[in-house]
Amino acid sequence: MRFDTKSIHQGQPNDPLTGAVSFPIYQTSTYQQIEPGITKGYSYSRTENPTRIALEKAIASLENGKYGLAFSSGLGAVNTVLNLLEKNSHIIAIDDLYGGTYRIFTKLYKKFGFDFTFVDMRNVENVRNAIKKNTKIIWLKSPTNPLLKIVDIKACAQIGKENGIIVVVDNTFATPYLQKPLELGADIVLHSTTKYLNGHADVIGGALVTNSEKLYEELKFYQNAVGAVPAPLDCFLVLRGLKTLSLRMEKHCDNAEKIAEFLLNHPKIKKVYYPGLSTHKGFHIAKRQMKRFGGMVSFEVDADFENTRKFLCSLKLITLAESLGAVKSLICHPASMTHASVEPKVRIERGITDNLVRLSVGIEDVMDLLDDLFSALKKI
Numbered sequence: 001m002r003f004d005t006k007s008i009h010q011g012q013p014n015d016p017l018t019g020a021v022s023f024p025i026y027q028t029s030t031y032q033q034i035e036p037g038i039t040k041g042y043s044y045s046r047t048e049n050p051t052r053i054a055l056e057k058a059i060a061s062l063e064n065g066k067y068g069l070a071f072s073s074g075l076g077a078v079n080t081v082l083n084l085l086e087k088n089s090h091i092i093a094i095d096d097l098y099g100g101t102y103r104i105f106t107k108l109y110k111k112f113g114f115d116f117t118f119v120d121m122r123n124v125e126n127v128r129n130a131i132k133k134n135t136k137i138i139w140l141k142s143p144t145n146p147l148l149k150i151v152d153i154k155a156c157a158q159i160g161k162e163n164g165i166i167v168v169v170d171n172t173f174a175t176p177y178l179q180k181p182l183e184l185g186a187d188i189v190l191h192s193t194t195k196y197l198n199g200h201a202d203v204i205g206g207a208l209v210t211n212s213e214k215l216y217e218e219l220k221f222y223q224n225a226v227g228a229v230p231a232p233l234d235c236f237l238v239l240r241g242l243k244t245l246s247l248r249m250e251k252h253c254d255n256a257e258k259i260a261e262f263l264l265n266h267p268k269i270k271k272v273y274y275p276g277l278s279t280h281k282g283f284h285i286a287k288r289q290m291k292r293f294g295g296m297v298s299f300e301v302d303a304d305f306e307n308t309r310k311f312l313c314s315l316k317l318i319t320l321a322e323s324l325g326a327v328k329s330l331i332c333h334p335a336s337m338t339h340a341s342v343e344p345k346v347r348i349e350r351g352i353t354d355n356l357v358r359l360s361v362g363i364e365d366v367m368d369l370l371d372d373l374f375s376a377l378k379k380i
């Protein structure tokens with residue numbers, strides 16, 4: 001089966017009992033047993049639930065992976081990966097990390113003696129140079145958040161392989177429609193399904209996909225042991241979202257390309273970050289490892305902190321909100337929103353300036369989005 005067909009059929013056959021074409025929401029906590037200890041395959045919904053299994057199979061198949069696991073949030077998935085490690089492990093992570101992932105690394109796992117090195121992975125030699133005897137994971141994402149840096153996933157995966165280190169790729173921004181990290185050599189793919197996979201800004205969820213049976217068994221153990229599992233209704237909603245993933249991504253990309261071009265030519269815009277611009281540092285790698293360039297555009301307004309905020313408050317259609325990947329366009333100010341928990345000094349060092357704005361381009365008519373941006377920029 002090909003991608004578009006899998007997103008509608010994989011893991012979710014018509015219901016054998018009734019013929020229902022929409023996979024049922026198995027809203028149950030527990031299951032009748034035939035004899036004590038003898039089940040029909042299900043005993044308790046933290047351990048397994050049919051709607052969740054349908055979602056896990058669907059996401060795994062879209063990543064061309066063997067095994068999928070669903071979680072109650074992207075951070076629930078992040079935490080479960082970290083559960084694989086012994087105390088005092090070392091992790092090499094990309095410097096332009098999602099704020100919440102940075103927080104769980106530095107505020108929670110540091111307590112358990114975990115050691116993190118944050119490197120700019122655009123130069124893969126930085127990854128090789130950061131390896132220590134106790135390095136267990138190389139953690140990356142591409143494109144990154146919010147600067148949309150592009151990392152050569154294949155080259156990083158190769159370094160992981162040579163050194164027996166697990167390579168984790170957060171594929172939330174790209175989605176399997178645009179990029180398949182397992183095919184590039186990654187060991188685990190991570191998603192916040194809250195974003196594009198669900199796509200409608202009405203669910204919090206996460207997922208992991210791997211081809212390794214050993215990793216899968218361990219991750220599944222921690223999924224059940226820790227219990228950050230999604231509710232059946234949420235699984236149903238993500239399954240519904242997946243069915244239109246390719247259509248939505250094409251439109252997100254169409255709109256983002258036009259908006260990046262518009263911003264590039266606007267006198268009040270200082271800098272535009274979009275991997276699809278030929279001037280973007282990662283353009284050639286992005287072209288090689290992605291189908292298209294995604295729906296995220298970041299930019300610096302030629303303004304100070306106050307006027308950047310004024311611009312954001314002047315938008316009428318584009319919503320000022322955290323999160324991304326929704327049908328509705330969402331815009332945020334990383335310095336005071338998504339990255340507020342990163343220390344100001346570190347933030348500036350990493351290019352997250354006070355005039356930086358991150359736009360998650362929705363699937364509205366692009367002319368309306370351009371009009372909105374144009375009018376708001378006139379106000380400053």
Ligand SMILES: *Cc1c(COP(=O)(O)O)cnc(C)c1O
Pocket residue numbers: 073074075076098100101141145170172173191192193194195204205206
């Ligand atoms: C949102 C996000 C997460 C965390 O996911 P939640 O569903 O909010 O817990 C992790 N990584 C990336 C790239 C994200 O955008």
